Amino acid sequence: MRTLFRNAYCWSAGKEIFDGLLIENDIIVAVGDQALASDFDEVIDLDGAFVIPAFLDGHAHPIFAGREAAGPKINGLSSLEEILKEVKNFAEKNPTMPWIIGGAYEAAIIEAGAFDAHWLDSVVFDRPVVLHAVDHHTIWVNSEALKRAKINEKTPDPSGGTIARRPDGSPQGTLREPNAIQLILNCAPPDSINSDVEAIKRACSAYLDAGVTAAIDSWVEKDMAQAYLAAAQSGDLTIAMNLSFLATPTTWREKVTEFNSFRSEFASLPNPDLVLANSIKFLADGALSAGTAALIDPYLDNPDSHGIKIWADKELLDAVTTFDALGYQVHIHAIGDAAVKQALDVIEAMMKINPHWDRRPVIVHAQLISDEDLPRFNALGVIANIQPLWCYLDPMNKELILPRLGKTRNDRQYRLRTLIDTGATIAFGSDWPVTSEVPLLALAVPVNRLAPGVHSEDSWNISEAITMEESLTFYTANAAYQLFRESERSSLKVGMKADFLTLNRNPFETPPHEVASISIKSVYQNGEKI
Ligand SMILES: [Zn+2]
Numbered sequence: 465m466r467t468l469f470r471n472a473y474c475w476s477a478g479k480e481i482f483d484g485l486l487i488e489n490d491i492i493v494a495v496g497d498q499a500l501a502s503d504f505d506e507v508i509d510l511d512g513a514f515v516i517p518a519f520l521d522g523h524a525h526p527i528f529a530g531r532e533a534a535g536p537k538i539n540g541l542s543s544l545e546e547i548l549k550e551v552k553n554f555a556e557k558n559p560t561m562p563w564i565i566g567g568a569y570e571a572a573i574i575e576a577g578a579f580d581a582h583w584l585d586s587v588v589f590d591r592p593v594v595l596h597a598v599d600h601h602t603i604w605v606n607s608e609a610l611k612r613a614k615i616n617e618k619t620p621d622p623s624g625g626t627i628a629r630r631p632d633g634s635p636q637g638t639l640r641e642p643n644a645i646q647l648i649l650n651c652a653p654p655d656s657i658n659s660d661v662e663a664i665k666r667a668c669s670a671y672l673d674a675g676v677t678a679a680i681d682s683w684v685e686k687d688m689a690q691a692y693l694a695a696a697q698s699g700d701l702t703i704a705m706n707l708s709f710l711a712t713p714t715t716w717r718e719k720v721t722e723f724n725s726f727r728s729e730f731a732s733l734p735n736p737d738l739v740l741a742n743s744i745k746f747l748a749d750g751a752l753s754a755g756t757a758a759l760i761d762p763y764l765d766n767p768d769s770h771g772i773k774i775w776a777d778k779e780l781l782d783a784v785t786t787f788d789a790l791g792y793q794v795h796i797h798a799i800g801d802a803a804v805k806q807a808l809d810v811i812e813a814m815m816k817i818n819p820h821w822d823r824r825p826v827i828v829h830a831q832l833i834s835d836e837d838l839p840r841f842n843a844l845g846v847i848a849n850i851q852p853l854w855c856y857l858d859p860m861n862k863e864l865i866l867p868r869l870g871k872t873r874n875d876r877q878y879r880l881r882t883l884i885d886t887g888a889t890i891a892f893g894s895d896w897p898v899t900s901e902v903p904l905l906a907l908a909v910p911v912n913r914l915a916p917g918v919h920s921e922d923s924w925n926i927s928e929a930i931t932m933e934e935s936l937t938f939y940t941a942n943a944a945y946q947l948f949r950e951s952e953r954s955s956l957k958v959g960m961k962a963d964f965l966t967l968n969r970n971p972f973e974t975p976p977h978e979v980a981s982i983s984i985k986s987v988y989q990n991g992e993k994i
Pocket of ligand 1: 523524682
């Protein structure tokens, strides 16, 4: 069956805009004039639509997003009252749910992000409530959750994490970084494989609505890998997925065998390209908003602190070298300039130990990079995975990060133009559910360095702006390269999977502040409209 799509403006990275796409089954077999001149069985008139390849998400947490969507919906609420109201309503509607877990609240609405357990107690006191902050490095809990986790004034801060305290030393209700968060979540009933398969289904459907047909889950633990396996076997996983297994300083050595056996299980599925379980996630530091990102110079608001390095250099090098030798891509979360330097140092040292291969290491976020480290991305072949929706002066930057960094350093975040000028490869990722999974919402943000939909002269560091062509390329071709899917779905070229979107407007001819309101007319996956 050959279908010709015509009367369209087709864009593909690095190419002129053309009309004509010929699809045979699920593959593009001709484009442009050649497509228009070919024989076909069916023709579809796209009525002048703008056509782009489907998006790929190079950094995200689909299961977390799907789990969060099952709890109270507090995303985007801008006051404490609204959040408490939603939690109260949710609790009333779900009287038998033993723990209420949801997200994600905007920490910047309360000074220093110090949320109090008593506020949640006023709406739910009889069972634990745990809410994730938008940075997903922080939780806010009620007193019952603290009680179940036996956290009191005598509980010390865990290594790499903090428990916010009242003047008398008792816990206030805000906990920061995974080691502190786990003190609470370890007491919650574990998510079952079935509930995680439901989370995967919710995530896939949100992704397809947003025009994303391939993504990565960049924090995968054993139970989640089992859920992906079940979802892949049952047909509930409806987009292509890469998995990045979480390695931690204390557990990575014993996890090697587990990751290897998952990798072979996914590779032996009938459709081995559906899930590429080929990446390992390392957290080098925390987040700037929480004062836990690792900085070369100390924090302005706390001159004794350079933030937190989660790994000792030697241990990180051992781990990265071990997994690289086994053919895994490394995917290192590094936000502060000291963490980015550590990640680059470790990758450089690893490359001297292990033989050369097409390894495509990834540093994700790379929010603050010291000048001398900028050219090292290109020199070492490290992909910078950046979140386009973060590239403006958002409330978190203004209220929480600026006071910790000072203006000069704050303004040196997200130096996309400078990175591109050094020759570095940038790929985009949403970091969903930290920020929205919808690429069209994000595309123009790094182009005019303003919030989606905002029209203003007041761009944040416009000298670091990129073009719309670059933005689209980073969310399609470059993300495909990062995910080792470039031969399959990076562009509208012959031989690629027929995954594409028709848009109601041409993003190149739309004013940047209107790009976020471009709508997807239809999503084609494997040549079929969904
Ligand atoms: Zn992330």
